[in-house]
Amino acid sequence: MAETNVGEGRRVAIVGAGPTGFYASDQLLGMGFSVDLYDRLPTPFGLVRFGVAPDHPKIKSVTRMYEKTARKDGFRFFGGVAVGEDITCAELRERYHAVLYATGTSSDNRLGIPGEDRPGSYAATRFVAWYNGHPDHHDDAFDLSATRAVVVGNGNVAIDIARMLVLDPDELAPTDTADHALQALAASQVEEVILLGRRGPAQAAFTNPELRELGELSRAAPVVEPGELELDEASRAWLETEAEPTNRRNYELLKEYAERPLGHATHRITLRFLRSPLELLGEGEDGHVTGMRIVHNRIEAGADGSLRAVPTDREEVIPCGLVIRSIGYRGVPFGDLPFDERRGLIRNVGGRVSEDDGTVHPGQYVAGWIKRGPSGVIGTNKKCASESTALIAADAEAGTLPEPTLEPSFEWVRERAPHAIDWEGWLAIDEHEKRLGEESGRPRVKLVTADDLRAASRGALTR
Ligand SMILES: Cc1cc2nc3c(=O)[nH]c(=O)nc-3n(C[C@H](O)[C@H](O)[C@H](O)COP(=O)(O)OP(=O)(O)OC[C@H]3O[C@@H](n4cnc5c(N)ncnc54)[C@H](O)[C@@H]3O)c2cc1C
Numbered sequence: 002m003a004e005t006n007v008g009e010g011r012r013v014a015i016v017g018a019g020p021t022g023f024y025a026s027d028q029l030l031g032m033g034f035s036v037d038l039y040d041r042l043p044t045p046f047g048l049v050r051f052g053v054a055p056d057h058p059k060i061k062s063v064t065r066m067y068e069k070t071a072r073k074d075g076f077r078f079f080g081g082v083a084v085g086e087d088i089t090c091a092e093l094r095e096r097y098h099a100v101l102y103a104t105g106t107s108s109d110n111r112l113g114i115p116g117e118d119r120p121g122s123y124a125a126t127r128f129v130a131w132y133n134g135h136p137d138h139h140d141d142a143f144d145l146s147a148t149r150a151v152v153v154g155n156g157n158v159a160i161d162i163a164r165m166l167v168l169d170p171d172e173l174a175p176t177d178t179a180d181h182a183l184q185a186l187a188a189s190q191v192e193e194v195i196l197l198g199r200r201g202p203a204q205a206a207f208t209n210p211e212l213r214e215l216g217e218l219s220r221a222a223p224v225v226e227p228g229e230l231e232l233d234e235a236s237r238a239w240l241e242t243e244a245e246p247t248n249r250r251n252y253e254l255l256k257e258y259a260e261r262p263l264g265h266a267t268h269r270i271t272l273r274f275l276r277s278p279l280e281l282l283g284e285g286e287d288g289h290v291t292g293m294r295i296v297h298n299r300i301e302a303g304a305d306g307s308l309r310a311v312p313t314d315r316e317e318v319i320p321c322g323l324v325i326r327s328i329g330y331r332g333v334p335f336g337d338l339p340f341d342e343r344r345g346l347i348r349n350v351g352g353r354v355s356e357d358d359g360t361v362h363p364g365q366y367v368a369g370w371i372k373r374g375p376s377g378v379i380g381t382n383k384k385c386a387s388e389s390t391a392l393i394a395a396d397a398e399a400g401t402l403p404e405p406t407l408e409p410s411f412e413w414v415r416e417r418a419p420h421a422i423d424w425e426g427w428l429a430i431d432e433h434e435k436r437l438g439e440e441s442g443r444p445r446v447k448l449v450t451a452d453d454l455r456a457a458s459r460g461a462l463t464r
Pocket residue numbers: 016017018019020021022039040041042045046047048049051052053054057060082083084085103104105106129158161330368369370371376377378379380382
């Protein structure tokens with residue numbers, strides 16, 4: 002265990018102000034390091050602001066803890082500074098004893114099927130960023146004129162998207178959904194969302210509260226055909242012996258849904274399992290999506306005991322005019338750091354940036370989704386960050402951290418990123434958004450363009 006003052010006189014740059022960046026900041030400040038936290042956006046909090054669904058405001062209150070961290074001595078925030086573009090990784094290495102990358106995984110996995118990019122088919126990453134007011138996506142357009150949508154994937158992101166597509170405009174109105182999305186979703190024609198899982202109901206990756214919430218919406222109801230819940234032998238045995246309680250509870254919930262009458266619901270979320278997309282079909286001049294050709298799967302146990310989806314020869318076409326592909330996020334290569342193309346992560350050994358052959362880059366670390374992959378809830382990143390910050394402390398104690406040769410001065414940041422803002426700048430944006438929200442009974446009205454965010458920051462860092 003490192004001494005609490007092991008970081009004294011040493012400074013760390015953290016790249017990425019999502020949950021991981023804040024947990025790591027707090028841990029390092031506690032060990033006596035000073036911390037500069039960089040984000041390419043003027044706004045902090047990563048996916049807590051641009052991922053977490055707007056109708057889950059309680060989850061977003063985790064940012065109060067991050068605000069406490071930001072008030073601690075030794076902490077500076079540089080928003081609006083894209084590392085790898087405005088400043089290089091090499092420049093950070095020259096100015097800090099250690100650099101910790103916590104940049105998350107902003108891209109999406111691909112299905113790799115014909116027609117995937119037809120108009121009307123979108124990646125979840127884009128749709129989520131759009132309804133949450135991400136400045137890179139404020140002018141994206143989504144065609145919501147179809148009555149049936151298919152969301153591919155059986156994770157919590159797929160559930161968030163299905164819910165957002167069928168929520169009553171009255172349920173969305175008091176949230177911080179971006180204004181452009183509030184309008185578009187209110188005008189949406191979508192009445193049915195099919196949630197498509199490649200494996201069975203026993204293997205769905207939903208967590209229980211999220212699946213339960215589908216049964217509590219005001220105008221929409223979950224629909225499960227009883228036949229969807231028939232288990233093959235391998236899945237039944239797995240559910241009874243090896244599965245997590247979450248899987249068992251999910252299965253029980255799905256059985257409840259299968260028995261439940263539709264009632265007065267005008268909208269539905271239909272859960273279908275053991276089906277994989279083969280092709281997106283289209284028509285018209287632009288080839289807009291009109292349907293999805295799918296194959297039915299069966300479950301097969303692999304040599305390692307894992308239960309995989311294996312295609313059968315039974316196919317089907319699901320008519321639909323909107324497809325959202327929610328099959329996991331993916332990291333993108335970053336600056337001059339070694340990148341594991343297969344896993345979509347910065348290559349690392351337990352949090353130390355490393356080459357393919359295990360050679361470690363001294364003073365370079367990773368944490369969070371870009372270290373271990375895009376899974377886990379917000380709190381999971383706290384432990385992940387602590388494993389990486391413990392390495393920094395251990396290397397500081399062992400005297401193996403490189404000595405910086407330059408100062409990370411305000412002037413340097415300002416020169417490289419003229420629109421950079423500091424924590425005061427973010428607080429000005431935050432206050433502005435909350436004030437706009439008060440006027441309409443919402444937690445905040447998000448500013449969604451870089452220009453508006455800059456203006457609201459009152460030119461922090463250049464004050
Ligand atoms: C749609 C969605 C909804 C979710 N909802 C929940 C939920 O309800 N509850 C829950 O517990 N978990 C939820 N999660 C999971 C949770 O959001 C993640 O576990 C967590 O955000 C990962 O944290 P991170 O800091 O590693 O990455 P991120 O949150 O992605 O943060 C990475 C940060 O790095 C910045 N960055 C990227 N590149 C650069 C660069 N070049 N220079 C500088 N900065 C850069 C980004 O702007 C971003 O701010 C959700 C995830 C998704 C995708």
